[in-house]
Structures are given as structure tokens and as C-alpha cells.
Amino acid sequence: MDFDWQHMLIELLVMPTLAFVVGLVMVLMARRLRARIERRVGPPFWQPLWDILKLYSKRTQVSHGHMHEISIIVLLGGMIAMEVFLPVPGFDTFAHHGDALTLIYLMMVPTLGMALGVSACANPNGSIGIARALTAMLAYDVPFIITVAGAAMLYGTTSLPEIIAIQQQQGLEGWGAVQMPLLALAALISMQAMLGKEPFEIYVAPAEIATGPMTEMSGKFLGSMFIMQCFQLYTVSVLYTTLFLGGGENWATFLIKIFVVVAIPMTLTNIFPRYKTEAVVAWLWKWPTAIALVGLFVVMMR
Amino acid sequence: MNPEILIALPLLAAFLLPAARRIDASVGIWWGPLVVLANLVIAAMAWWKVQLIGPQSIALGGFAAPLGIELRADHLGLSAAVLLNLAVLLLWPRETPDKARVSTILLVLTGAGCGLAMSADLFNLYVFFELVAVATYGLAAANGKGEALIASLRYLILGALGSALALLGIALVYAKTGTLNLTELGGMSEALSGPAGIGALVLMVVGFGVKAELFPLNNWVPEVYAHTESRVSALMAGIISKLGILVLLRLIAEVFGGSPGLEFLLWVGVLGVVTGELAAYGAKDMRRVLAYSSIGQMGLVAVALALGGETGFIAALILMLNHLLVKPALFLIADAWPGSLKALAGKGRARPLGAVLFVLLALSLIGVPPLPGFWGKYLLLDAIFTNVTEGAGLLVGLILAATVVEAAYFFRIAARLFGSGEAAEESKIPGLPAVAALFVIAFLALSVQTGRVGDYLKEVVHGLQPQELRMAQSDFPDPAASVNGKGERL
Amino acid sequence: MRQFASLLFLFGFAFFLSVLVGGLPFGAAPMQVGQAIVEQNIEATGAANAVTGVLLAFRGMDTLGELTILFVAATAAGMVVERRKHGVSRDSVAGFILLAGAELMFPFLLILGAYVILHGHLTPGGGFQGGAILAAAFFVPFLANPGRAFQGHAMAFVEAFAGATFILLGIFSIFREGDFMAPMFLGTGEFGQLVSAGSLPLLYLALGLKVGAELGSLVAEIAAAPGSDDPLIEEPQAAKDL
């Protein structure tokens, strides 16, 4: 493995900022979409950025001990590390060092960091929220893992750049969504839960547990949470496009794809009420898992 | 010193004891042990002579084998005699009210035991066996307690019935072959292969089985061992049950080699192991546990005998030797914890060394590797797999399941010993009876020297099949064949 | 249920017994060893009665074992029987004729017993049968009058020395003939007379006395035991001197 340092360093700085910017635009799009559905104008273009800057400039914010602060750092660090490993047109030297499995596990590092931070501030609402978040994670990860297994079986490799290369080389019908529609659908549903969007949004339920994990977060802590949300939107969409939509040949098509991918859960989130925790688990383990298993079976048969 | 002195001397002393006791009352105390000690010395010298010049055959009364009675002074006989004398000397009962009479009985027991070990004549074996039996009835009733008397009487009835059946067996053998000498009988296998011969074997197994604690015949064991003095039950469990097995060993090794009658002994042995261990698991007080466990061990020995073959006999001998050293020590150690098992909580701390040794000896009975018990069990399984064609799996399964039950009840006791509970007195003195220590030392020596003892046992087994009279039964696995057939084993 | 089981097994046993016995050649006893003994008996043992020859010469050890069994049984019985407290006498129940008759029978029984023992090697009978008759000599008066005190001391000494002579003769024969219990002094007397068959009559005499004395001492034990309705003796029977 030849480490050409300077290329690495550039990627390390550029990719996260790129991810942050795209993430901000995605958050804006989400809020605009919700506004359109509720027949109102929606926030101006730079609103998400201002929110974060406002939170960061707050004077009084409450910290519950070192672990609270360290966990936020772990959160941000985990997110940044994830962005670096995502194969983006032009920059994918790091993507070669890790593969789909590594990425899935890297996604869990920030979640665990946040969980530790929230528990450190010893607020039962936070703990209950985290318990629900982890239960939801257990729920949506089962179908997601099956789709990843299916993809690995189909492409024969788990290295993301190669997956993109395989899909692009066969053109449109080479795409994952075309090759394995069922797995793509199951992945879409589990992505919905991964982003914590409406039907599966139990762990931030404001009414019952005071927005769950975010209860004790104030000022820059809450700001970091917002940053995490941007990164999360970007990461999930890029991963989905890589696996199922043939990744980005060039930036233009790549951006269109990831915005379309994000648009789907954003629209769905506005029309659903909220599931109870065990209902989330029961539902996700029933339908999407069934679809994914059938998809996997189909892939295995080929 | 020719070996028949071993028989004559104790009997002579026994005859003179009642008269001597009238002259000087204290005779009852030292007379018996002194004579047994002398007898031990003679036996050791005779044993050493056999080591040097090999087994001898002594014609009693000057009459050659088939006519007169033949005593076979071979490894098996003399080592059994030495062990018997040693055990009687060490386990001399103390608490019996009537010392003089008990000494007489023990002297007779020693003399008869030596005779039994060496005799090679079927009827002579029966007479000495009956002598040992009557002596044991007397010993069982020695301490005069009510229950001991009942136990002794019930044992007497069983023993008498058994001896009648054994005599019936001998009558059948004599009617069929006309001779009583074991070596002669060995040569007449086709005469004995008929129904009469096999029936005689079954009857003799039942007759001699009473003493050897075989399965349906051993109801007396828990009763007698529970109500006699611990030293007496140690003596009976230790060496006297082995004498019963010795008779069967001689019979099977020299006469009934591969006869189908042995299948009866095999299943009696297996049932003995299974019911013995299960009953021990269900027993409530320590003495009964040890009694049932000795039934189980004797069952194992019976299975080993029934399988025959060189490995079978060596397995039987090791299991007997191991049980001979372990059981008396267990009885003596358990003497400190009378009463029901529930009362044992925490007693281990009262006699720490005793408790630790109890566990060590139990390990050998279960068959944990470095200890001799393991080699016995290993050879037994080896014999089963080689000799038993169909049903070997079932047999091994039953025996191993019984071993698990054995481990269960021994370590239930051990857990109670070391468990919490008001330890009576936290005395640091090891509290181990001297005699038990001797047995344990012998046991440790055996576990260290298993290799050398193993080779000696191989010689003993070779001595059992007199080479000059070829084994009549062809299907009796020829020792040489089974040896080199196993590659580098021997 | 028990009755049924025992009957069932009894019939089974009877059936098998008949199968076993049926197989035996009756009347055609193989006599492989028996014939040789019958031929060698006269010059080997000198005893007219071949059974005595077998008992004392060919299979001497059996007889020794058997003698000891009787001895052990008597000792064990002595140990088990309780001692009666002194002074608790038992009234005699027998009538005059029985008492007198018993007293009268005593010497005759002794003579008969002695005769049977001494002619053991000539006529059927011998040590055991004669000994039993001697013992009967002591039984009859006791049965007639259980209360009478019984002098056992002499009995014990006779018993001890008789047994000892039996074994000492055997050991002596090792030095003379080289084998335990080998017949000795075969030359003395001539065949068929009272003085013949060398050491066998001596052995039988010792044996007879031993058996007689033993059974006699057994009688003494029982005589000293409390009646079945006497009070239970609680203290352990420690000092058991006769």
C-alpha cells in the first residue's frame, strides 16, 4: 500500500467539507419539501448553516462531564472518517483501504459515541431514547445486512470502488437496482429507518421523552448534532447510490442521484405517524426482511 | 518355607487360643496379631521365592494332582495371601466386646483366605470359601448390636443358600467330569460345554457371587457394612470381597474360559454397576454410600472378568487392587462423619486432611487419569471393545453413565464437606487415623508406580494360564495373539 | 404378588434343574479319579475304608477345613449367645424317669462314640460320626435337666489339644514324608486290624475328640444362656469367660 501522503491529506480535508456542504443542501431540501407539502414557503437557502453557526456562538451551554464532550468529538470524528471512506467521483484512494463491511461498522461508531455522550449526562429521557435508538438500529440493520450480503454475492466483491466500476462498465442495466430490484427496495426502507425519519422516528419523540437523546444537548453540543444529521444524510445516500445506482461517473450525475435518493425518504417522512418501539422492530423484521430474503434468494439462484 | 504352613499356622493358633486364654486372660489381645504377623513374614518369603524361581505346584499329602489336592503357589495366590495378611493385621477390630473370640475368627479367616488364594481344587476352594463365609458371619455379628445380628443372620441365609447352589454346581461338574482339579477340568472343556457344564458355571457364579457382591445377591452388603465397626466393614469391603472374586477369577481363567455362561456374569456385573451407583446416589448416610459404591466397583470387576482375555484380567486385577487400597481408607476416614449426609455441612473444615484425602480417593474410584482407577477403567473399556461384538456401545454407555452418577454423589458429599455450615470444631490437627494414612501411602505409591505394577500384573495373568496344559477352548483369545495383533502394545 | 413370583421362579428352577440333571450319565460315573484311588488306596493309606483314605490322606486339607468350620461356627455362636446373670437358675421340668434315664445313657453313649471313632479306618463311620455321638452323650442330660450347672473347662482344653494334635501331625508329616498331612507309619500293624493304616487312626481320634468337645462346649454355651423369657441383659457382654 503506497501512502502518497499529500494526496491523502487533501482528501482528508476536502471530502468532509464537501460532504458538509452537500449535507446542508440536503437538509435545506428536506425542510423545503416539508414546507411545500404543508403549503408554505420554507426556510431560505442558507438557513441550515445559520442554525449551526448560531448554536456554535451560544455563550451558555451545559456540559455533564468530560465524557459528554469527548463523545461529541468521537461523534464528529466518526462522521468525518466515514466521509473519507466513501467513494466519490474523483477522490476514492481511501475507499480502497476499507470495504462495504468496514463502512457499515464505521457508521456504528458515531452512533455509539452519541449514545455514550447522552448516557453520560445521566438523564433518563436520554437513556430511554438511546435504548430505543439501539433497538431501532437492531431492527433496520437486519434487512440492510441482507441487502449488503446480496450485493456482495452479486458483484462477487465488497470493495466499493470495484462495485462502482462493475456497475458502470455494464451501463444502465448493470445498476444494482436493475439487477436486484427487491434488495434495492428493502435497502430503501431500511435507509428510511437509518435516517430516523418519520415512521421509525421513535427515539427522538419530542412529546414522550423530550426529544430523547437531544434533551441535554444545548449550544455547540446541539450544533454538532445538526452537523451529524447533515453528514448522516450524505453518507447514507452515497452508500445507497454506490450499491444500487452505479455511483457517480461525474459530479453532475452523482449529485442528482444522491438528491433523488434523499428526496424519497424526505417525502415519505411527512405523511407517516410514529411507530412504537416494538412495532418498529416487528415491522422491520417482517416485511423488509422478507423482501430482502427473497431478493437474496433470487441473487443466489443466478 | 513351603506355603501350606500359611494355612496350618493360623489354624493351629486359632485352635490353641481358647485354651491359652484360660491360662492367661491377656492372651486375647496380642496372640492374634502376633500370629498374623508371623504368617505375613512367611507369606512374604514364599512370595519372594516365587519371584525367583517362578510358580510352584504343591501336591498336598504327597498325592499328585488329580488324586490329591493341588496347591498352586503362583504370583496371584501368594500376592493375595500377602495382601490378606497385611489387611487383617492393619484392620484388626478394636471395639468388639469379646476380643478373644474375634481374634480366633480372624486367625481362621487368615488361614482360610490363604488357602482359598492358593488352592487349585474345586471342592477345596468351596470348603475354604465356606470357611471364610462363616468367619464373616461371625465378624458381622461381632459388635453385639441388635441390627448387626439381624444383618448377620440375613447374610447367613443368603450365604447358605448360595453355598448350597455352588455345591450343586460342583456336584454337576463332578458328575460330568469325575475330577475336581482345576487344571484337569481345564483340559475337559468339551465335557463342560454341554448344558450341565454351563448350568454348573451359572450356579457357581451365583454361589460364589454372594461373597463377591454381585448384583442380585448383594442385599446384605449395605445392611452389614452399615452396622459393623468401621474397621470390620473396611476389612470386609477391602479384602474379603476380593477373595470371592478370586475364586471366580481362578474358575474363569483356568476352566470356563470362553463358555457362554460368562454372558450371565457380564450382565450381572453391568446391572451391579448401574444399580450400585444409582443406589449410592439415593443413599442417605455415609456408610451406605460407601457400601453401594463397593457394589458398583465389584460389578465393574465382574464385567472385566466376564470379558476374559488378557486385558480383561489385568483390568479386573487393577480395579480390585485400586478398590482394595481406596475403600478401607474411605471407611476409616468416613468414621469421623457418622450419621446422615445432611449433617456433613462444613465438617470438612473439622478434619481438613481427611476431607482432602476423601476427595483424592474418590477421584481414583471415578477414574481420573493419573490415578490407578483410571488405568483400570481404561483397560476395561479396551477389553469391552475388543471382546464384545454386538452391544458394546450399550455396555460402555451404561458403565460410563454409572460413572457420571458416581462422580455426582461423591462430589455432592465433597461440596457439603467443604461447604459453609457450622464446622464443629476448627481443629487444625489432620485427624487422620494412622491406618488410613498407611492405606493412602500405599495408594500413592501405586499411582506413582502404575507402570511397574502393570508389568507385574501381566506376569500374574500369564501365571494363571499354565502353559504346559494348553487352553482347551480354541475361542479363548490366545494371549500371544491378542498381544501382537495390537501392534506395538506389548 | 410375592407368592406368585416365588412360585413362578420355583417352577422355572425345577424345570432347569431337571434339564441339567437329565443330562448327567447316571450309573456310568466317569470315576476318572475315583478308580485310581480305589486301586492305590491300600498301599497308599493302608485304610480298609477307602472313604477314610480319601478323607484323611488324599484330601486331608478338606477335612482340616471342615474341622475348622465347625470350630469357627461354635466360636461365633459362643460370641453371639448371651451370658446369664449368675444365680438366675432355671427350674428343671423333666420327670424322674427322664432324669434317671439320661444319667444312665451317658456312659453307653461315650463307649459307642469311642468305638465308632477308633474303627473309622476299618468300618464306615469315623471321627465326625463318633464325635457327634460323644456330643450327644453331653446333650441328653442337658436336655433332660437344663438347669444343671455344666463344667466346660475340661472340654475347652480337650478341644484345643485335639485340634492342635491334628495339625501338628500334619506338620510332623512334612518333616517325615516331605508333604503336609501325608500318611505316616504305614508299616505298623497288618491290614484290616485295629492297629493299621499308620497315622490315620490317630488323626481320626484327634478329630473325633475335637468334634465331640466342640459340640459339647456349644451345649455349655447354650446351657449358660438365659431362657427365652429371662430379662434382657443390657450391659455389653464384655468379659466372656466360660
Next chain:
Amino acid sequence: MNELLSIGNLLYGGAAGLIVIGLFAVVARRHLIRVLLGVAVIEAGVNLMLVAAGFRPGAAAPIFDPQAISGPMVDPIPQALVLTAIVIGVAVLALGLTLAIRIHRQYGTLDTVALTRIVNAPAGSPESRAMMQRGGGGHES
């Protein structure tokens, strides 16, 4: 018919019958004295069989009589063995009966079932002591 009643079958049959009768007593009866007697009967049967084993038709008793004609002789060994066996039987029986007397005096009963309950009662349990008091004659325990 006469073949059936031949000496051999009669003797062996008789011995077997004795043994079976003795066994019945030992197995089916509960009173110890009866059991002991049963044992004695069995031993008698076995001894009879042992003697019968040595029988030869037309042979004389094994006594050498200078005057008598010297024909074939019966096998002396079984007779010697029987002599020994009888004495063994007597010895065991004597010991058994003495024990029985002592037990009867102590417990007042000779019923097997009751005695077994005493023997098998756990050590020092009230049951065994109760049996002691119930012993024969009104005597203090």
C-alpha cells in the same frame, strides 16, 4: 414305566425334589426358623445328588474286606465330599439358629419383613429403638 422309575431317575428326581421343596420354604416363608430349615432341606438334597453322582450299578461300598469278593467299588470321593458338606451344613445351621435365638430374645419377632425394617431404618432412628422396646417379655428397655 420301569425305565422311568430306574434308580437313577428316582435318586436324581428325589434330590431335585428336595431342593425345590427347600427352595420353596426359603423363598416363600417369612419366619426365619422355617427359612433356616428350608436351607437345611436344600443342603440335604444337594448332598443326595452328590452321592448319587458316584453310584455304579452292581458296585460294592468302598470298604476293603479281605474275605469279601473283590468286585467293582463305588467311587469313594463323593462320599468323602458329602461328609464334609454335611458338617458344613451343620455348622452354618448351628450359627444361624443361635443368631435366631438371640434376635428373638431381643426383638420378640422373627418375621423377615419386620426385621428388615429395623436393619434398614436410618441409623439411630426412633423406629429401631421402638422395635427394641417391643421385644419379648415385659422388660424395661
Next chain:
Amino acid sequence: MIPSLDLLLALAFGNLGLMLLAGRNPTAGLLSMILYALQGWVLVMLMPALAEGAASGLAFQVFGWSLSWELNGLGWFFAIITVGAAFFSAWFAAGAWGVQGTRSPWAFHVTLAANVAAMLLLLASRDLLTLFIGWELVTWAGYAMMIQSGGPATRAAYKYLIYGVAGGLAVLAAVVLIQVQAGGLGFAAVAAWMPGISTGMLWALMLLLGVGFGIKMAFLPFHRWQAEAYGESPGPAAAFLGAISSRMGLFGLLILLVHFIGLARLDELLLPLIGLDARILWMWLSALTIIIPTFIALKQNDARMLLAWHGIGQGGYMLLGVLVGSELGVAGGLLHVFNYATYQAVLFLVMGAVVYRTGTAHLDRLGGLITRMPLSYVAMLFAIIGLAGLPPMNGFVSKWMVYKALLDEGLPLLFVAAVIGTLGTILSVFKLIHNVFLGQLRVEHEQIREVPFSMWGPMIALSLIVFITGYMPGLALDLVMVAQTSLGFAALDYHLGGFVTDTGNLNMLAVVSVLLLGMGIGAGIFLLGGNKSKRVHQLDNYAGGHFLTTEVRYHYSHHFYAGLLRLIGPWYITLIKRLEGGIAALTDTLAAGSDGLYRTAYTPILMLAATVLGLALVL
């Protein structure tokens, strides 16, 4: 002092003797630590000599069988872990814990030394007989270690003993069967003889040896005993037992499945009716062993029980990896043995420390200890990330290898089953660290202080090992390759950071360094970007306008994951538990029956019956 197997065994038994004599005085712990370190050094020096096998001088002749010992690669690999685990638990017990933490430090040191000695004997066995002898010694040494603390541990140890003895006897039966059929017992002779035997015999042997070794490894049907047995033992004892003791079962299974039968033969061995071949059967058994115990662990509310149940679960990964058969899979399985030993030891040591300070390990009675025991918290954090298998730590590497091997060999369903196991682990480890260290600090734990150096030293050292072997897995893989080659597989081409395979590669150096750099950037943004934040007391919390006081228990730990447990509650079928109870009841009734048989008054009937039946049987 040339390093040889004899020296190693001499040191091990010397240590045992020393502890027996000098176990009581306080320096005993230090002494044993030095001896374990020495043993470790000897093992490391032995590494080059392993190619032609480090034979040992001592040999016994018993009944014609020669007993001799020799250390091969696989045994050496397990030996390193054993000695390492012993070193750290001895270090933990050497200091303050030895004085107040346990009733008798002598018992701990003696049993630890005995265990190490027995395990070295087992690992150095050259033929089946020495293997069996070592096996029994390990079983009994484990029993001794479990009963040292008395109380509930003795009951758990008793159940362990019954399983252990039954397993040992199954192995004995198989050893004797081989001895009789094959004539010789040496590993090479048996391996050569194995291909020739009939499938029926092969099934019998696999069943017997599989059951025997499976019991020790707490494989699925025989897992009932391990949780209480390891959970109830005192801190460092549980650490040692948890880390390596049940892996002796894996050592046996590896010899059986790979060395004797060989994975190829396992493929041909078809189950009579289902048509499933034996290898898939074993793999599904190990997959179930991963899932079921992990979800049982989720339900536990005693921390040590939770960890012990995870011990059973993680065992499944190891065998699953090896059974895949590819170099990556075998290396993954073996590496997981090493990784698991490290973080499981830390977890048990931390719980030992928590019990030392607070006296309890019950998850409902702890909480908020991070403020009082920060170092223990850090150690546990590293360890749970390892146990959960998340990137920076070594657990991730071995799990990644197992998953990759499963995907490459085309076994997606097994892959999914394994990942479900990991997800369950993440949930339960979070519950562990949340209920013990995070959340509200209880009133009664206000005064407790961090454990002394002698106790947090080994914890931190081990957690550093967990991080370093995670960061540079190449170090651990060197050890694994020794074992892998001795098992007969080709060596994996790896570099310090990870692997390059044509179907996707892993470079932990890159992943972890990026993670660290990312955290640096995040720290920059977070610390420099915002202003100073005000530290607040734990009760100054938002509670929906409710005023918080100390009386109100304001810490959510009881019935953690309530929603999930309500859903999967009915799935907890206690089939095995009922089966076990049934067998125990059967034994009791049989025992009462046979005891009754011996108390019957009518003994002559039995004799008569025996004679008649005997005659019937024979004639």
C-alpha cells in the same frame, strides 16, 4: 537455560508447588507474575523451534502405552494466550485484591497455577491418551478454581462438574474405540487411519469427541453450565476462565474436525435424511451458538452473567471462522480466540474491580461510576468496543475476516446470522457500560475511589493491547500464522495493517488513523468553534419541570430495552433447561428405586430369580 518444553512444564509445575507452599504471604502474587512472565518468555523463544516440534524429554511407559508430550503450532498459540491471561489475572490478584478482595488468596494462586499447568499439559499432548489425561486435569483444575469462593459458586461448579465428567467420559470412550480399532493413538497415526474408517464409525467418533469437546466449549446444547460457573467465580478467576478455559474445548474440536477428519471429508459426510453435509451442520450449530447466548445475555441483569453468556456466544465465531475453510476464515477464527481472550479478560477484571469497590455486580444497583472510577471506565470502554467488534479495536478485525470469508465462500445466510449476533452484542454491551458506569451515581457510591494501581494496571495494559492489535493486526496475525500452518492450512498474506484480497481489502492502519485524524478535526471544530461550557451537577437535569432530589431514583437501568424484550420474550424457549431438569428427576427416581431394591426383605427371591434368568439366558 535453553528454552524447551521441559523448561516450560518445569516452570509451570514449579509455580504450582511454590504457590502451594508460599501461597499465603502477600508477595506470592508477584512471584507467580514473574513465573508466568518467564513462561511467556520461554514460549516466545520456542517459536522458531516449532517447525520440527518442541518435544519434551519426559515419557512414561504404562501398560505398554508410551506417554510423551510435544508442542506443535496450534498448542503453542493457545499456550501463549493461556500464559498471557494467567499473567494478567495474577497481576490483578497480586495487589490489594489479594488482601481484601477474596477469602483466601492462597486458593486463587494455587488453582490458577494448577490450571495453567494442566492446560500446558493438554496443549502439549502428542497422542490421544495424553490429550485425555490433560483434558481431565483441566476439568478438575477448573472445578477447583470455581469452588474457591464458596456460596452459589459451589452449586454452579457442581453442575459444571457433572457436564465435565460426562464430556470427559465421552472422550474416553472415543479414545478407547480408536485405540482398539486403529492400534495406535499418536495424532499422526490416527489422522492416517481416519480416512479408512466407515461412515458409521466416523459418525460415532465425531459424535463422541464432538460432545466431549463441545461440552467444555459450552457449544449450544451443552451451554447451560458455563454462565453461572464463570460468572460466580471471583474477578481474576473469572477473567482467566472466561478468557481461555473454554477454548480448550475449541483446541480439541480443531484437532478433531480439522486434523483428524479434515474439512474435505466433512463435506462428503451427508446427514442421512436432510441431505445437509456435516460441515454445514457444524457451522449452523456454531451460528446458533453465536445468536442464542447473545440474546440470553441481553436479558441478564447481573453484569458477570451477561459477560459469561457472551463468552459462550463468541465461541461460535471462532469455530465458524475455522470451518469456512479458506485461509482468511481460519485466520479470522484463530485471531478471534486471541482478541476475545484480551477484551473478555478486561471486562471480567473491570467487573472484579467494581465488585471490589461496590460489593455488587447487579446492574440495577449500580450506575454513574464514571465519576468515581474513570480508569476502569476507559478500560471497559475499549473492551466493549472490542467485544462489539467496532473499528478501532481488534474485535472488528477478526469479525471482519470471518464475515469476509463467509461472503467469499458464498454463505450469505451464515453471514447474516453472524452479524445478527454482533448487533445483539452491541446492544448488550451498551446496556452493560450504561448501567454500570453512566447514568446517575447512587448515594451509597459517593465515597468510593478508583481501584489501586495493582488492579487498574492490568486492565489498562490489556485494553491498550486490544487497541494496538486493533490498530496493527499484523502483530497478532504473526501468532495466528504459526497455528494456522500447523493445522495444515496455507498461510494468509497479510501486512501490518491488514489484508489485500482481490474481493475487497482492509487496512486498519488507514481506517484507524483516519478515525483519529477525524476526531482531531472534530475536536478542533468543537473545542475552538464554541465557547466555554458550564460544568453542571448530575441532578441539574431537565426533568420536564420536576425538581430532582436524591431520594428520587432518577436512573433508568432496570428492564433496559423494555420494548425489544417484550417482543422477543416469547422466543426464550427453555427447552434445554427442561431437558436438564428431566434427566435430574429421572436419576433421582431411579436412585430411589434401586435403593428400595436393596432394602427389600425378600432377598432369597432375588437370588432364585437371578439363577433362573441366568440359566434361561445361557442355555
